[in-house]
Amino acid sequence: MPAFTQLNGINAIGFYAPVLLRTVGMGESLALLSAVITVVIYTASTVVFMFVIDRFGRRTLLIAGSLQMLASELLIGAIMAAELGDEGGMGRGYAAALFVLIGVYVAGYSWSWGPMTWLVPTEVFPLEIRSAGQSVTVASGFVFTIFVAQGFLAMLCRMRAWLFFFFAGWTVVMTGFVYWFLPETKGMPIEQVGKVWREHWFWGRVVGVDESQASDKL
Incomplete structure (x- = not known):
């Protein structure tokens, strides 16, 4: 789960949202404002998560959040593939649409995979190995964070819009993992x-x- 949490692209978008939005034509001030709004969306969605987690269960929220993220990533990739020219810019209307889609993506992550990556491992590890299991969970999360953070800009330069289809592919994989392999631990x-x-x-x-x-x- 920590690996999937990073491979779905959330940290790439979170770290480099201003860079990404400047690339697609937004000004410096709007790009920086987007980072602030992203933090607000993340916080608000996490608060919502606190009230719905024990009502709907872990698997349901993970799958629903994955589908929301998947739709957002596919639309972001499609808009960038269709509108982002060689000069690295696009119309303000499409840039605004990307801004909204990034917000939808962050919201989907924040009420599902974001907090659940830390919650589910605390529930699935038996007491006898919980300390060791949590250590592996945290360490693997940081390892994949480094991989994605170090490789995102180079991948964006080479893959351009296809980078978001790459992340969308991983979102499909982790959705299937939850559906087939993750047991429900609600209650x-x-x-x-x-x-x-x-x-x-x-x-x-x-x-x-x-x-x-x-x-x-x-």
């Missing part, structure tokens, strides 16, 4: 997390049968 006590994994159609083969259950069968 599940920490002490019973192992049961969730054992009853999962795929992970149950990896985890195996609980020792107490095996002895009962014998």
Whole structure:
């Protein structure tokens, strides 16, 4: 999940939104204003997340947020591919549309994958390995943050609009991962997390049968 959180492009857009918007024709002041508005959208969406997480569950919010992000990325890529010329500019109307789509994308991330990347690992790791598991979670998140941050500008120069289709592809992958491989932990006590994994159609083969259950069968 930390890898997917970075590979969907959120940090690339968050770090370089002013650069991106200047590239598509917005002025310096508007580009910097966009960074402030992005932070406001992120904060507001995270507050919404706090009120809906236990009502709808983890998987539902992750999939819904992924679909919102996917639609935004595809539209951003399509507008840039159609309108961004070799001179690196476009009409103000299309630039404003990109500004709105970036806001929609950030909102989708903020009430799903953003906070959920930290919440779900705290719920899926059994107590015996929780400290080690959380360490791996945080470390992998920082590693992929560095990869994306260091490579974004070079990828934008070479791939241009196709960069957002690249991120959209990863969004499709992580949506499928949640749908098929991530168990729901809504309302599940920490002490019973192992049961969730054992009853999962795929992970149950990896985890195996609980020792107490095996002895009962014998």
